[in-house]
Amino acid sequence: MLGLFSEAFDDPESYLNHQPSDAYLTRLLASDTFIAVAAFAAGQVVGGLTGYVLPKFEQERSEFYIYDLAVAADVRRQGIATELISTIKRIAKQRGIYVIFAQADDGDDSAVALYTKLGTREDVMHYDILPEHQST
Template sequence: MLLHHLRFTDVRLLRQLTALFGAAFADPETYGAEPPSDAYLEGLLAKEHIFVIVALAGEEVVGGLVAYELDKFERARREVYIYDLAVSDQYRRQGVATALIEYLCEVAAARGAWVVYVQADRGDDPAIALYEKLGIREEVLHFDIRVDRKPL
């Protein structure tokens, strides 16, 4: 297995990862119904504050994560937020997710980040077990606030 930090030329791999997310999260509509153009994805992958890391078995994306770097205002430091992380069914429980997170931590440290954080849904026991193995658990509430102010 090879870990690869995607660059703007890696749109094909990003599309594979997006399909993997759709399958892993049982949400193919969100992750596949309206795919962005190659130019849009190239622009995202070119941004320094967006990290997309994939695990490859040959040419196949078998896992990956998307994370965002956030500059803080209370101190001169950064945090990195893992937004999506998934591994193909046949590659789970083989250390792929741990390797992806450890690689992200190396990238984050090189960028001056002081912490990487992630959230998990209640009931997602495999994800919770993974994150508890790697970090400190905090109990928080998450709220989605629509910008058009209509309820979800």
């Protein structure tokens, strides 16, 4: 899935150059706060979705944030992304998650169209705040 994300987002630095250890991935996949689903064709990963369960403070409930979602270029427009989200919807229902949310960048027309078809748009601003030890 990391290779798929690297290609889809044109970002090998983030997805390939510093891959986590097997021990790290085992812990991550075993946690209650991370979910990954993949779509396969002919033994190859052709779609992937990763995200995070966010337990809430104000009520006993959680949200799910779709962090990465990609489909291989040669199999796009075949419903794979919609099926990945449908899988997450089923998992969310089983876990009592009350909402699933995602963000799309301006100009990412495919993502905007997908999320518009499946949900309600909210216009928000996004800010990156670096920890004290990092600088821009």
